[in-house]
Amino acid sequence: MPSLTLLNPADHRRVPWKNGGGVTTELAVEPTAGPTAGPSSDGRFLWRVSIADVVEPGPFSAFPGYDRLIAVVEGDGMRLSVDGAPPVERRRLDPAFAFPGEAKVWCEPTAGPIRDVNLMLDRASATGALTLLAGPAADRAAGDVVLFHALAGTVTVIPDGADALPVPEGHSLLLRDGAARVEVPDGAEAVCAAVRRR
Incomplete structure (x- = not known):
């Protein structure tokens, strides 16, 4: 879950x-x-x-x-x-x-x-990817752990099967054992770090 x-x-x-x-x-x-x-x-x-x-x-x-x-x-x-x-x-x-x-x-x-x-x-023990997003942009990430961090502005993370969650500037959302879409509006920037255990 x-x-x-x-x-x-x-x-x-x-x-x-x-x-x-x-x-x-x-x-x-x-x-x-x-x-x-x-x-x-x-x-x-x-x-x-x-x-x-x-x-x-x-x-x-x-x-x-x-x-x-x-x-x-x-x-x-x-x-x-x-x-x-x-x-x-x-x-x-x-x-x-x-x-x-x-x-x-x-x-x-x-x-x-x-x-x-x-x-x-x-x-x-692990592999991973680091993605930077400058709005307007959107991406999807999945992994054993995914960290979404709002560098500038508020970004929206939409986990599979769950409601959209705003992530304010300077905050992070840590998702375990799942996948999500991140939406980055114009003027906002975000980092997405996905980790998979070997």
């Missing part, structure tokens, strides 16, 4: 980066011990969706054994150098960029501070 949980900004937790270079805001996380929308511990997690502010060039923290997807949601953009390869540039609301968590990654904002959204997945 699908379950729905609305998360407001008070449910988010700000945690320091592993390398001490900044702060991440966790929107939702599931420790390997079991499902929760609460904060992560020092242990491993099955998946995590978070938003981070990057104000200056620097390295990413290493997350061995994880797959990462990242996308810019505020600011101009960033360049990522992964394991010494030529830099890859991502602008605001470009498709998510995937890379292994154990890679050595150098990030450089292209024109001032940025904010990015991250989906991290325990490679042995």
Whole structure:
């Protein structure tokens, strides 16, 4: 049976980066011990969706054994150098960029501070997708867990077999074991993170 949980900004937790270079805001996380929308511990997690502010060039923290997807949601953009390869540039609301968590990654904002959204997945236990939507737009997502987050404006999530639910700016809707359509009106923006257990 699908379950729905609305998360407001008070449910988010700000945690320091592993390398001490900044702060991440966790929107939702599931420790390997079991499902929760609460904060992560020092242990491993099955998946995590978070938003981070990057104000200056620097390295990413290493997350061995994880797959990462990242996308810019505020600011101009960033360049990522992964394991010494030529830099890859991502602008605001470009498709998510995937890379292994154990890679050595150098990030450089292209024109001032940025904010990015991250989906991290325990490679042995989960796969997933990270989609950004700028209105007017609509999409459909399904998975063991789907997180819909309203970046700007209010978006509407319509779970299969349930009433439409408004998700205000800065809030998230966590859907477990189900599918839903998300509608993003003109001027609004949203993130959709879908996770499937292996």
